[in-house]
Amino acid sequence: MAVSGTEKDGINTEDEHLNNSFGNPGLISPDREEDITRLLTVPFSGRIKGGMRPGKKIIVMGIVDPEPESFDISLTCGRGTTDEPPADVALELCARFADRQFLRKACVSGTWGEEEAPIPYFPFIQDQPFRIEIHCEHQRFRIFVDGHQLFDFYHKVSSLTAIDTIRINGSLHITKLG
Structure with missing residues (x-):
């Protein structure tokens, strides 16, 4: 359900709706009578x-497109805009299907x-579901896909609370x- 002005597991969508799709993606919000799938539209940005x-x-659960090129999941410090991205990207995960690579990098102070x-x-x-978990630890992120730990990524951004x-x-x- 989408509920205005609240949050679940610390993530809110840009339009201040609860981003909880733990039910059917086709659920209708009781307060707004809108389809929750609109809230999970890609590209997605949430607090x-x-x-x-x-x-x-x-936790990000999804389904890869039938003819995928790539996708990325980023944890950033601030929202930025489409013209001007945030200066700090604490973690960017990028799945590239052409060369079958799952890469990670960070951007600190615009570099x-x-x-x-x-x-x-x-x-x-392609066309199959997945579950990515990003666990935050003191010195690193631990990344799991479908329950298997794939790699660690050591923090490049010093203030974890700035990753919002x-x-x-x-x-x-x-x-x-979630």
Whole structure:
């Protein structure tokens, strides 16, 4: 259900609606009579209430498009705009289907670091569901896909609480977010 002015698991969508799709994506909001799938439209941007902290995790569930090119999930410090992205991107995960790579990088003070080495296997399949978990720890993020730990990404942004926005773009449909 979408409920105005509240939050679930610390994530709010830009239009201040609860982004809780733990039910059917086709559920109708009782207060607004609108289809919740509109709230999970890609590209997606939502607030992480209180920012990140050790012990907090973000879960993104979705379905890869039938003919995917790539998708990315970013944890950023501030929203930025489409013309001017935020200066700090604490973590950007990018799935590239052409070369079957799942890469990660960060941007600090407007400067992108190098993409970290690829992983031994590519966990995404076209037209199939997936579950990504991003666990925040004191020194790093731990990334899991479908229950398997794929890699760690050590923090490049010093203030975890400044990481307050999640952005999702590309060849996927979001089914649940928490």
